[in-house]
Amino acid sequence: MQEVVAPQTLIIGAGPAGLSAAYELHRHGCSATVLEQSFQAGGLSRTESYKGFLFDIGGHRFFTKVAVVEKMWWTVLGENLLLRPRLSRVFYHGKYYSYPLEPLETVLKLGIWESVLSMLSYMKAACFPIPHEKDLESWLINRFGVRLYQRFFKTYTEKVWGMPCSEIAAEWAAQRIRGLSIISLVKTTLAKFIPGFSGPQLKTLIDEFLYPRLGPGMMWEKTAELVGNVHYGQEVEKILWSRGGVRGVVTGGRTWTADQFITTMPMRTLIRCLEPKGPEYLNVVENLRYRDFITVAVILKMKDPFPDNWIYVHDEEVRVGRIQNFKNWSPEMVPDPELTCLGLEYFVFEGDDLWNASDADLLKLAGKELEILGLAKAAEVMDGKVIREKKAYPVYDDAYGEAVAAVRRFLSEEVPNLQCVGRNGMHRYNNQDHSMLTGILASRNIMKLGEFNLWDVNADEDYHEDGFRLTKEAIHDFEESQPSVPRKAAAKTA
Numbered sequence: 161m162q163e164v165v166a167p168q169t170l171i172i173g174a175g176p177a178g179l180s181a182a183y184e185l186h187r188h189g190c191s192a193t194v195l196e197q198s199f200q201a202g203g204l205s206r207t208e209s210y211k212g213f214l215f216d217i218g219g220h221r222f223f224t225k226v227a228v229v230e231k232m233w234w235t236v237l238g239e240n241l242l243l244r245p246r247l248s249r250v251f252y253h254g255k256y257y258s259y260p261l262e263p264l265e266t267v268l269k270l271g272i273w274e275s276v277l278s279m280l281s282y283m284k285a286a287c288f289p290i291p292h293e294k295d296l297e298s299w300l301i302n303r304f305g306v307r308l309y310q311r312f313f314k315t316y317t318e319k320v321w322g323m324p325c326s327e328i329a330a331e332w333a334a335q336r337i338r339g340l341s342i343i344s345l346v347k348t349t350l351a352k353f354i355p356g357f358s359g360p361q362l363k364t365l366i367d368e369f370l371y372p373r374l375g376p377g378m379m380w381e382k383t384a385e386l387v388g389n390v391h392y393g394q395e396v397e398k399i400l401w402s403r404g405g406v407r408g409v410v411t412g413g414r415t416w417t418a419d420q421f422i423t424t425m426p427m428r429t430l431i432r433c434l435e436p437k438g439p440e441y442l443n444v445v446e447n448l449r450y451r452d453f454i455t456v457a458v459i460l461k462m463k464d465p466f467p468d469n470w471i472y473v474h475d476e477e478v479r480v481g482r483i484q485n486f487k488n489w490s491p492e493m494v495p496d497p498e499l500t501c502l503g504l505e506y507f508v509f510e511g512d513d514l515w516n517a518s519d520a521d522l523l524k525l526a527g528k529e530l531e532i533l534g535l536a537k538a539a540e541v542m543d544g545k546v547i548r549e550k551k552a553y554p555v556y557d558d559a560y561g562e563a564v565a566a567v568r569r570f571l572s573e574e575v576p577n578l579q580c581v582g583r584n585g586m587h588r589y590n591n592q593d594h595s596m597l598t599g600i601l602a603s604r605n606i607m608k609l610g611e612f613n614l615w616d617v618n619a620d621e622d623y624h625e626d627g628f629r630l631t632k633e634a635i636h637d638f639e640e641s642q643p644s645v646p647r648k649a650a651a652k653t654a
Contacts, residue, residue, distance in 0.1 A: 197396070
């Protein structure tokens with residue numbers, strides 16, 4: 161058996177990445193201290209509670225193609241994990257549409273006249289495609305035509321990222337929805353009805369996922385109990401360093417020292433906390449941007465407004481982007497079966513009009529928009545809770561690449577005993593399992609059980625643990641399961 165090195169490790173952040181790192185160290189008998197600025201474990205994957213109603217900050221499916229991650233879920237939660245059917249659709253002008261779109265269903269719901277116009281729009285795009293697909297808008301128009309693009313892609317994407325589709329690089333579409341076009345959808349539909357007809361194997365959405373019976377926070381609260389030594393209310397004030405490594409972290413006037421450090425802090429915050437100030441080339445991190453997030457959880461006097469776990473709202477007349485139905489994630493999220501708790505999600509920038517609106521105004525807006533959408537009457541909203549979440553989505557724009565490269569240089573050249581993990585720690589828009597894996601592999605680096613490049617996870621070295629192996633194939637499957645992110649398109653030239 162390989163000998164385990166056991167240095168003292170300090171971990172900043174008690175979200176999925178930080179607690180997975182602590183769990184990996186703990187189960188190998190190594191010491192770790194976790195500092196969390198809030199008073200609750202889970203980070204973005206925590207579960208909020210209001211008058212007995214439980215809800216997520218967004219919906220957090222437990223789905224992965226990496227065995228070691230799934231094993232941790234089962235080990236910690238066991239029978240508390242539920243296998244849930246997945247149903248999520250596009251909601252547009254009072255009708256639900258499957259995603260990926262199903263041609264026959266789309267024709268029936270759009271109506272003959274609109275379907276004819278959409279087909280003519282597609283034929284025009286097919287015959288006269290936009291040359292040089294530099295942005296998401298042109299990529300989608302070339303494959304679906306202007307009319308379908310405007311109805312089923314444009315509004316939601318722009319709600320989420322806060323920038324026009326014409327400024328999002330086409331490479332994002334090639335990764336996120338590659339292989340998707342009118343032709344591929346028709347072939348896939350035909351394959352369902354014609355025996356022997358082989359349609360394309362599209363990258364489809366999963367039909368089932370695991371979910372803790374009391375929400376995702378249940379996983380991280382139990383993990384925190386298992387690893388122990390988690391200190392809450394510890395906002396980082398200073399990160400003490402010198403060439404060769406980090407020496408300590410200051411919170412509330414107290415200095416925490418260790419041999420190795422793992423951080424999930426947002427990059428911009430991390431660099432601002434350095435003492436002494438970091439090298440001048442790190443100033444580029446000030447250009448990093450984030451998309452913030454508001455959840456308006458409303459309690460309704462109705463049993464079940466829709467059967468989906470969540471729906472994507474493409475209507476341009478409302479500002480809500482997505483709506484979660486928490487009872488359909490787990491019945492135990494709602495204490496009264498006669499009531500429903502919906503989470504209306506607004507993608508915002510900190511400081512804009514919605515962010516600065518009062519809770520009362522946001523609850524009123526949520527009721528009004530539910531009524532506009534025809535999902536519920538505003539009068540059916542009994543009560544609710546508003547949660548504002550800063551830095552929920554790292555923005556990929558022109559400044560992103562240079563800033564991340566600068567931080568990586570600093571880690572490599574100046575402080576090799578500091579590793580960045582997780583969504584904000586690496587400024588990467590990823591799923592929960594990806595955050596967990598970066599934390600696990602960071603801990604294995606510390607214990608000298610491998611040399612893993614967290615920025616470009618590869619399978620040059622296998623991951624062995626009780627019969628579980630992180631092979632090249634597993635890494636590939638894992639990367640395939642991650643959400644792609646929009647990058648800002650290069651400026652257009654005349």
